[in-house]
Structures are given as structure tokens and as C-alpha cells.
Amino acid sequence: MSDGSVCLAEYVRRRGEQKLHAHVSTPIISSVTLSKREFGTLAPREALRGKEWTLPEEVAKRFCRLTSPLCYQHAPQPDWVTDAHIDARVGSVEDGVARVSYAGRISSVHVAGGGGKISQQKVTLTGQGLYDTEAKRLRSLLIVGPGTLLWTEAPDQPVPFDALAEWELQASEGSSNEN
Numbered sequence: 001m002s003d004g005s006v007c008l009a010e011y012v013r014r015r016g017e018q019k020l021h022a023h024v025s026t027p028i029i030s031s032v033t034l035s036k037r038e039f040g041t042l043a044p045r046e047a048l049r050g051k052e053w054t055l056p057e058e059v060a061k062r063f064c065r066l067t068s069p070l071c072y073q074h075a076p077q078p079d080w081v082t083d084a085h086i087d088a089r090v091g092s093v094e095d096g097v098a099r100v101s102y103a104g105r106i107s108s109v110h111v112a113g114g115g116g117k118i119s120q121q122k123v124t125l126t127g128q129g130l131y132d133t134e135a136k137r138l139r140s141l142l143i144v145g146p147g148t149l150l151w152t153e154a155p156d157q158p159v160p161f162d163a164l165a166e167w168e169l170q171a172s173e174g175s176s177n178e179n
Helices: 036-040 057-061
Strands: 006-014 028-034 052-054 081-094 097-111 117-132 137-151 154-168
Touching: 006 137, 057 081, 057 097, 081 117, 097 137, 117 154
Parallel strands: none
Antiparallel strands: 006 028, 006 154, 052 081, 081 097, 097 117, 117 137, 137 154
């Protein structure tokens, strides 16, 4: 975007055919917008093989939407997150492209206005990004993972789901604008 922020597509879909709570309608298609600074934490400071870093917790929390197959108005928010940790590592550098791997987890809890827990959800994430070592910017990002939603009213019936976040640099020929 013109201010340097980036919008990643998100997709969450439940697995299985079990009867779900009235608020579960999948697939859920949404997005998360990261500021230029937040998005920059997904890229290596140095594109050297073996270089490792951990995303700041506030950035990992921005992927909270991936923790649940709930419809948008009941979607997890960053302040619902109870655990968020995403590590990154440069796996290889070849022909001006660094391959970055991501691994982590995010857990969240939905609490009702009266303080009662409605649901808790978690997702385990893994992914890859391609980083252009000459332009010093990410070219693409794909993060996926399996998750589980537990309803307080049916704690013995976990709802399994899969989550995905993706982004790819889109620039018009001769343009430096990123999407």
C-alpha cells in the first residue's frame, strides 16, 4: 500500500463434518493488514544462511484470526491471545533469493462480557517466505497450520481446522508500488 503497509489474505476452514455451533460457518476468508514496520519483522535483517530471529509478540498476535473458524463478528482479536510465538530462519540463499522458514503457535481465549469463557483455540504454524537479497524485501509469504477450537459447552468435542495466510508482491511493470 502507499504507506508501506501490507495486506495478507487469510483463510480458515474446519475439517470434518461434525455439527458445529451456530456461529461456525466456514470457510472464513479475511485479511490482516500489517504496518510497514510490522511486516518488516518477517524479513531477515541479514540474509545469511542459518540466521534466526523471533517475531515480536505484538506482530505474532496480529495473526490471531488464524486461531479459529468462527465467523468474522466472532473472530479472535489480538487481546484474546494468550500465547503467540513465531520463529524465523533463513534456510538457504541462492541466486539472490533467501528462503525463509517460519514456525510457531498462537492460542487465544474468547471470554464473554460476564467473564465466562466461551471458547479457546490454538493453531500451530509453519511457513515459507522468499526474500529478494538485492531489493531487500520479501517477495512472497505463505503460512499454514492445523488448529483446534474447543467450546466450553462441548469440551470433549474439539473442532479441527486448517488455517492459511498468504501474500505475494504485486508490482506493475516499471512500478515500485507493492500490494
